[in-house]
Amino acid sequence: MELQERQVRRRLEEDFEPHIDLSDYQHHPEDEQAKARTTRALAALTVAAHAMVSVEDACASVVDESSDQGIDAIGISAARREVYVVQTKTSSGGPSPTEVMKFAHGIRRLLDWDWDALGPKARRRRGEIEEALTDARVIAIFSYLGTQGPNKDASRLSTQLTHEVNSAGDILEFHYEGLRENYERRNIASGLSSPDSELTFDRWVTMSDYRSEIMGIVPGEQLATITDQFSERLFDKNIRAILRSTETNEVLDETLRNSPSDFWYYNNGITIVANSIGCSRTNPRSSNETFSLKGLSVVNGAQTCGALSRALRSNLPLDDVHVTVRVISTAGHPEDFEKQVTRYTNTQNQVSNREFVALDPYQQELSDILLAEAIQYSFRTGQALDDEEYDFAFDLEEATRALSCWSGVDNATRAKREIGRMWADLNASPYLELFPRDLNAATMYNAVRFWRYFRDSYNAYGREREHRVKNIVKNSEFMATALFMQWARANGAEFTNIDWDVATFIDGCAEQVRVLSECVVDRHERENPGGFAMSFFKNQQKVEHFARTVRTDFQSQLGVSASSA
Known part of the structure; x- marks a missing residue:
């Protein structure tokens, strides 16, 4: 076993396998349970690395079972509008034509909503997956621990699938990710803790003390980068569904494409709740000041962040984009303070075209x-x-x-x-x-x-x-x-x-x-x-x-x- 593979397997064993569900394998021999546990852990690692969700959420995305049609996990990133469909292989060698053919068949079944052909684990998530698929790009990933790439026949099958699915529009990508890619992201679990980041304000004010609250103007590119970095973990679980509001998303995307300098005028801004707000200066400057936010969570403005992230990933210029940002610290407030801020900022003053x-x-x-x-x-x-x-x-x-x-x-x-x-x-x-x-x-x-x-x-x-x-x-x-x-x-x-x-x-x-x-x-x-x-x-x-x-x-x-x- 290569040293790199050994280190990847160690991370799978310590970081992901404790959270893997093996209830359907309880009557199988231990060696089969161990193999299934590792295969599912690799699928979860792949989802975590792409969707940037917690280890627990990544492991919950696993749908591997005897009737899975070659699909081992289905992950969702509403912020990026991407659905990750994963097949994994932990034995030696690269993806074979037979394995790729089975995976391609499963992807077709999923895109055709043929739920009867998929396993019970996937069917239990039918509503969530169908909702995501209505407005998302599908990223198919064959993740494995071998050093060899797919052979000519396997590559032909995945290329043919992509060509056929994309005949009406570019909605599917297909990637092979082997030992090198998995080795590079083997430590992903350690980077999935509560988001901490710095935010530089062009201008800012506070009602009392900057350690309590800040409101000001932030360059859009900063917010885009943070959203792309933390993805789903940046958003409070109570408002993640807001990311799928097509009406607002389309308007935001169009503004960023066609009139980025007007984005600040048209946008209501975002609200961030953080465990603490800090600054390296005792007396922060009133402009161009950087604040450190610990355990930040966007509780209002998820659509804005998602639109900025999509613009960044599409290489749209964001130099002229600015956003009004309000940051509130939970320090010194009751335990349910963040939940109340989330609730009221998302139920008051929400105006749509309708x-x-x-x-x-x-x-x-x-x-x-x-x-x-x-x-x-x-x-x-x-x-x-x-x-x-x-x-x-x-x-x-x-x-x-x-x-x-x-x-x-x-x-x-x-x-x-x-x-x-x-x-x-x-x-x-x-x-x-x-x-x-x-x-x-x-x-x-x-x-x-x-x-x-x-x-x-x-x-x-x-x-x-x-x-x-x-x-x-x-x-x-x-x-x-x-x-x-x-x-x-x-x-x-x-x-x-x-x-x-x-x-x-x-x-x-x-x-x-x-x-x-x-x-x-x-x-x-x-x-x-x-x-x-x-x-x-x-x-x-x-x-x-x-x-x-x-x-x-x-x-x-x-x-x-x-x-x-």
């Missing part, structure tokens, strides 16, 4: 018209829907999705990808395309009902088929709704009639819905064979072309059906 829709007087007019018909349209945040008091109730998000499909495939695709952008500017498109001043309230009401009934009928087709088909149908529902609305409007649909029986209309179109479903699936498998449906149906350009061909297929199939009848 809130500004309430400023549009036409929304109130639409609501009043429908209210007279015992229909509730809720366009204000926090206004609860009441299905018992009203004959029908729906909110702004559902209206936006339905009207996006009503207006055409382009807006339907935009709404699927980033619904918050549909409300970004009340005086411009796409908002005015969805809510024009002559929008008939009955049309909006019927579009929402059509959206509900059609999607139920359309997705029923997918539920009856295997997982890849189900995945294609589910991810194409926005485009399909737009196409079927267009067909319905030319075939007797009465969207402007408040009394139109939408449910009966959809029930009477069961054959047409089935035909459309089959056209979508068949065309997808011709144009995106082996590809990832989730990314395909977010690609504006591809969906625009795809929808035209599906429309032609659909009309042709209906013509054949009519002739046969």
Whole structure:
């Protein structure tokens, strides 16, 4: 055994193996348990090194078992918008074609949401993983302890997988990481303690004493570097889900790309809680001063930090980006002080694009018209829907999705990808395309009902088929709704009639819905064979072309059906 391998195995044994779950191996011989423990520990080390999560969280990401389809761990970094899919090998030699083929097969199953083919450990995390996959890059990692790289056949298999999955968009990377890489990061566990860092303020003020609180201006590149360094450990566990708020993320990313110098004006800043705040000077300078923060945690502003980190990793210039930062020390406060700061900074003064829709007087007019018909349209945040008091109730998000499909495939695709952008500017498109001043309230009401009934009928087709088909149908529902609305409007649909029986209309179109479903699936498998449906149906350009061909297929199939009848 090489000395480097010996040292890696020692770190796996001491740092990771004590946290590895072997409950499914309790009846196996000790030598098999030891092998499984090491294999799983290497998978956890790989996740920890990439996602920068704690040892405990990395070990919890392990999904290795007898039916794992070659996937030993699935790690998630919401801050980086990355999902890490890991296979490990602790025996000698490099990755073989058979091992790579099995791993590639498992990755396909995961991307197709074929949960029945994956093991129980992965299935238990289905909701978490599916949510992450909707807006993340997938990093496939074959991690091993050999010194040889993959042979020609193994490399060909991983290259082929990457090419096929990325045919609709660049979402998958595939890496081989052998003994050298694992030796370099063998001590990762010692660097995963509570984050400590220095922060230099261009300008700062304090209400009493800098050791208690600071508020000031910090260069964006500093925050980007810290976020990239600590990743998930930088954020309080109570707010990590905020990192997946697509609406805010898209706006932040666009500002950093197109107008970085305006970032400070548009951004509310971040709040950091630290165990202590220190400075090398007894009397800190009022500008360009560096403070040391022990045990820091970002409790508000996770999206801002995530956007800055992504910009840094994309090599965007951050020289002109500045952020308002507030740092609060927990020293001298009650034990639950950090939890209270986290709670209140994330529930007060949170304003998104949706809130500004309430400023549009036409929304109130639409609501009043429908209210007279015992229909509730809720366009204000926090206004609860009441299905018992009203004959029908729906909110702004559902209206936006339905009207996006009503207006055409382009807006339907935009709404699927980033619904918050549909409300970004009340005086411009796409908002005015969805809510024009002559929008008939009955049309909006019927579009929402059509959206509900059609999607139920359309997705029923997918539920009856295997997982890849189900995945294609589910991810194409926005485009399909737009196409079927267009067909319905030319075939007797009465969207402007408040009394139109939408449910009966959809029930009477069961054959047409089935035909459309089959056209979508068949065309997808011709144009995106082996590809990832989730990314395909977010690609504006591809969906625009795809929808035209599906429309032609659909009309042709209906013509054949009519002739046969």
